Amino acid sequence: MKRASMGTIIGITFFVLLVFPFHAGSGEQTTAEGIPPQVVADYIHAIIQADRTLYTTHVVERMEAHQVVTSQEYWKQTKSLPLPAQMLLLSGLNVEQQGLGLQFRLASLHPIYEKNGPTTDFEKAGLAAVLEDPSRPYSGIIQRGTQKFFKAVYADHAVSVSCINCHNGHVLSYKKDYKLGDVMGGIVISFPVQ
Ligand code: HEC
Incomplete structure (x- = not known):
């Protein structure tokens, strides 16, 4: 013992x-x-972009090519697939609900829906900055209550004709002259830092 x-x-x-x-x-x-917060944001951005690209190519485009199901904005009512932009936004909401403090969404200075416009001066400046120079993200530290967050805005390009056709033709879009390769907005990512 x-x-x-x-x-x-x-x-x-x-x-x-x-x-x-x-x-x-x-x-x-x-x-x-x-790991520096900018690198963490780059990692998160890479995953978001990979998921969006693979969902577009392996699910949406494949199902449409085989005439199985299309992707439509009112996907719930029409029993179709969510648009890639909606999938990204839904994924961001899901992550937010997990309570880690991590947030991401798609935004634009010329959004189809007002909710996707800039919500703060930082976002406004970030979306304008990536429009000017899409080669690097606009980032910085912001304060929300007592918590500090690292926030970054990455340029979102019109990589295919479908991007510009849909946005230019959307009834609620007031910007109708997007061209292939244009920066249409940005992916906004934020997470808490000490
Ligand atoms: C079939 C139509 C359609 C296609 C194709 C499409 N989008 Fe969108 N996009 C939308 C809709 C609808 C929303 C708003 C979704 C929401 O908030 O529920 C949106 C949202 C966005 C936003 C957020 C700002 C806003 O306008 O509300 C960006 C940025 C964006 N799309 C970029 C792109 C890019 C880049 C592509 C191509 C890779 C693309 N979209 C393809 C319909 C489309």
């Missing part, structure tokens, strides 16, 4: 002296010298 408790004490001491500092040390490293 005595031996066992002695062993326990030695075990705990060993843990506290050797193992715990190691973990505390590596924990500190993660927060103090961890």
